[in-house]
Amino acid sequence: MQLEQTDSTAFVQATLKVLGGKWKLLILWHLKDTAKRYGELKRLIPEISEKMLIQQLRELETDGIIYRETLSEMPPKVQYGFTDYGRTLIPILKPLCDWGQEHLKRMKVNGQNNTNSKS
């Protein structure tokens, strides 16, 4: 798809590929403090389907953001957590989610209205 795309869009594509998934921010949010097992994540995010959970975890793993550790074979226990590289995202994750919270409040207050306060 993106071959030698070193233009101005490349880094945006890259960022979006890592964080753009519908559930990735949420997954990372849950993992940012403590590593968690598959079942825990599933319980923490009830709305997500198993397929999507696995899929997004895999992608995050492929991107080097999180690791996957098999704790024992029988019964299966798998733990997911941030890699060192993934942790470089946390300083970004925090303000991003904070902003989301504030934005949510604002939407609730204004309803669908937007006070177009220009510069």
Next chain:
Amino acid sequence: MQLEQTDSTAFVQATLKVLGGKWKLLILWHLKDTAKRYGELKRLIPEISEKMLIQQLRELETDGIIYRETLSEMPPKVQYGFTDYGRTLIPILKPLCDWGQEHLKRMKVNGQNNTNSKS
């Protein structure tokens, strides 16, 4: 779809709705320093179709992130720029895009390999 979703996923949904579009980060990136006209944006992002450009601009406008100012009627001149509220995003935008740049470098170096350096 999301009715009274005040659970933990709400703020993620909100964030993704604002920034999740394929081109929004890029558009905001171009607008973050100086307001720009429609044609300038189109020229700066040649890959985007007119429909998507308008659409994403409209959504950002609806979300109160950017404003739209009609400068004259004939010939049409329309300028887009950050609102005061939108500017609250800039401190987030910067590190996010910086991270994207770094991530891009990393991908180029490692190819498709990921050095799974765990905690």
Next chain:
DNA sequence: CTGAATCCTTGATGATACTG
């Protein structure tokens, strides 16, 4: 418990032509 495989629906995206 953790995960793989399949099928299906939908929203997001794109290409193109047209308009004030």
Next chain:
DNA sequence: CAGTATCATCAAGGATTCAG
């Protein structure tokens, strides 16, 4: 110049079922 409108596409997401 700055859009609109329409049609086509396509990948993401979701439901379900099966497996180690």
